[in-house]
Amino acid sequence: MTALHELTVAELSKALRTRTVSSVELARAFLARIEQHQQGLNAFITVLREEALAEAARADARLAAGEEGAVIGVPIAHKDIFCTRGQRTTCGSRMLANFVSPYDATVVERLRAAGAVTVGKTNMDEFAMGSSNETSYFGPVRNPWDPARVPGGSSGGSAAAVAARLAPAATATDTGGSIRQPAALCGVTGLKPTYGRVSRFGMIAFASSLDQGGLITRSAEDSALLLGTMAGFDERDSTSVQLPVPDYCATLEQPLKGLKIGLLKEFFDEGLDPDSAQRIRDGLEVLREQGATLKEVSLPNLPLSGGMLFQSCALRRRALWLSLRESARSAGPVSALAR
Amino acid sequence: MSLNRQDIDKIALLARLALTESEVPAYVENLSRIMALVGELERADTSQVEPMAHPLPGQRQRLRADEVTAGDQRELFQRNAPQVEAGLYLVPRVLE
Numbered sequence: 001m002t003a004l005h006e007l008t009v010a011e012l013s014k015a016l017r018t019r020t021v022s023s024v025e026l027a028r029a030f031l032a033r034i035e036q037h038q039q040g041l042n043a044f045i046t047v048l049r050e051e052a053l054a055e056a057a058r059a060d061a062r063l064a065a066g067e068e069g070a071v072i073g074v075p076i077a078h079k080d081i082f083c084t085r086g087q088r089t090t091c092g093s094r095m096l097a098n099f100v101s102p103y104d105a106t107v108v109e110r111l112r113a114a115g116a117v118t119v120g121k122t123n124m125d126e127f128a129m130g131s132s133n134e135t136s137y138f139g140p141v142r143n144p145w146d147p148a149r150v151p152g153g154s155s156g157g158s159a160a161a162v163a164a165r166l167a168p169a170a171t172a173t174d175t176g177g178s179i180r181q182p183a184a185l186c187g188v189t190g191l192k193p194t195y196g197r198v199s200r201f202g203m204i205a206f207a208s209s210l211d212q213g214g215l216i217t218r219s220a221e222d223s224a225l226l227l228g229t230m231a232g233f234d235e236r237d238s239t240s241v242q243l244p245v246p247d248y249c250a251t252l253e254q255p256l257k258g259l260k261i262g263l264l265k266e267f268f269d270e271g272l273d274p275d276s277a278q279r280i281r282d283g284l285e286v287l288r289e290q291g292a293t294l295k296e297v298s299l300p301n302l303p304l305s306g307g308m309l310f311q312s313c314a315l316r317r318r319a320l321w322l323s324l325r326e327s328a329r330s331a332g333p334v335s336a337l338a339r
Numbered sequence: 340m341s342l343n344r345q346d347i348d349k350i351a352l353l354a355r356l357a358l359t360e361s362e363v364p365a366y367v368e369n370l371s372r373i374m375a376l377v378g379e380l381e382r383a384d385t386s387q388v389e390p391m392a393h394p395l396p397g398q399r400q401r402l403r404a405d406e407v408t409a410g411d412q413r414e415l416f417q418r419n420a421p422q423v424e425a426g427l428y429l430v431p432r433v434l435e
Contacts, residue, residue: 102415195394241398304383307376314377 004029005165009074009222012168016063016073023063023073023117027056030075030119034166041142043151043161045080046088047120055117062115070225072115077167079158080121081128082108082213083202091204092126092136092154105202106234107171107213114229122170123157128178128206129313130154143186152182158216159186169217169226173203175210176309183216191215191223196241198227199234207312208239224248257291266302342371 004026007015015021034047052075059073083089083101085108090096104112112118125135133141133156141156143149144164151160155172159182162170172179174192183190191214198213205211213230217223228248234240263284268277288294342350347366351358358366392400413426422429 098419100419102412102418196398235401235403238401239393239398241393241395243395301383304379307379310373310377311380 005033005168007168008218009071009168009225010219012074013070013072013225019063023056023059023075024053026073026075027052027117027119030167033164034120034161037144037164037166040147041144041160041164041166042139043123043141043157043164043166044077044120045090045092045123045136045138045157048087048118051087052117052119055112059115059117067115069115071111071229073117074115074169075117075119075167076111076226077120077122077158077161077170078108078118079124079155079170079172081124081173081204082121082171083204084108084118084121087121089121089204090138091128092124092138094137097137101202103202105213106199106236107203107230109202110229110232111171111226116229119167122155122161125154125156125178127204128154128173128175131177131181133157133160133182145187150185152185154178154182155190155216156182159183159188159190162186162188162216162218169215169222171213171230172216173206173211173213175206175212176305179214179216186216189215189217189219189223191217191227193227193231194241196239197231197245199232199237199240201234201236207309210309210312221249221252224252255291256287259292261287261292261294262297263294264302265296265298266300342367342374346370 004012004021012021012026016023016026031047031049031052034044038044038047056073056075062069062072078084080090080092082105083103085101085104087101088097089099089101108118123133123136123138123141125131125133126137129135130153132150133153134150135153136157141151141153141160143151144160150156151163155170155174155178158170158172161167163186172182172190174180174190179190179192181190192212193214195210195212200208200211200213203211203213215223215226215230217226225248228245231245233242261284284294344363344367347358347363347370350370351366392398417423417426417428420428
């Protein structure tokens with residue numbers, strides 16, 4: 001029999017529903033994997049051992065009561081940028097090293113309600129600003145394929161955890177590549193959904209007009225399963241879209257015929273490493289064989305996107321600074337205490 | 340836009356960062372490069388571009404009635420503070 005940690009979310013879900021395995025057994029198996037590899041990889045900032053076992057026991061009770069649901073009892077990890085009620089949420093920073101969130105992010109709340117079991121909070125670049133996961137206050141994350149290499153970032157802990165089979169899936173966030181790049185460097189599936197699809201409430205902001213919550217998994221099927229749970233309108237996020245969430249799993253078996261994929265000409269310039277270029281071309285060939293049409297397109301302003309990203313961060317920092325300055329000005333309680 | 344040593348000294352002072360003498364040249368170079376990158380944006384001709392509030396069509400900034408919707412959770416929020424008294428945060432004295 002395949003080891004439990006080698007199974008995908010879809011396979012684990014099936015094993016749970018057929019009572020081949022219990023959620024508590026799964027939680028134990030993945031917690032043991034984490035324990036075994038935490039020192040070498042440093043993929044986690046916080047491991048939620050007792051909490052996960054308690055959540056798993058509740059999931060088992062729901063399954064025993066006959067409740068249906070694809071993610072009931074499935075272990076997952078959350079990037080430590082998502083607020084988790086009553087649990088430490090650090091965003092990879094010393095500034096938040098002892099911050100215990102008073103509420104759940106919408107993403108966490110929805111996955112929890114659907115029965116997913118949180119095994120821990122994954123490591124990340126400090127405040128999500130980095131592409132190597134070397135800037136975390138809690139130390140760098142190692143790439144499971146070669147510990148001498150970086151896993152990418154900022155969702156490096158999520159990517160390394162899924163690649164090393166410490167969790168079957170993990171949440172992640174992407175502003176300027178923070179899901180897609182570590183997924184590529186760790187050889188796993190990364191999904192940055194369309195802006196507005198997943199609520200940003202309780203997801204610590206980097207550049208609000210670009211931030212989007214998403215997933216690191218091992219297959220498109222697993223991403224479809226979990227995105228269906230995470231996505232949807234949330235009135236607490238002012239840019240959340242008011243559109244129905246499609247059944248992402250319904251189209252998994254469809255051929256790619258009729259799908260048009262744009263290849264950005266500017267991404268294939270001389271800055272692209274020849275080996276990476278070959279891998280991308282190999283991947284595109286698979287999509288073409290499946291029926292997709294590939295079409296080269298040009299975004300002439302693409303070279304400006306680096307500057308754009310810096311500008312958005314700077315504006316965000318300035319907004320934060322202004323709000324801090326305002327709260328410092330209305331220092332009522334401080335002066336009251338001074339008297 | 341290029342920054343010089345005086346600019347870096349001033350920025351470090353404002354940010355309350357202590358830079359050693361040997362770190363300054365790297366900051367002069369790196370911050371100048373970031374400023375140049377952002378400066379590139381000025382090349383973009385945006386005269387014919389309509390401002391975009393949301394990448395998806397038909398999505399508008401939502402407004403809601405100006406009503407109190409959340410209850411008082413002061414006690415919950417203050418659990419993160421090292422010291423509180425009578426509902427107030429106690430902080431080290433910063434003014435003499």
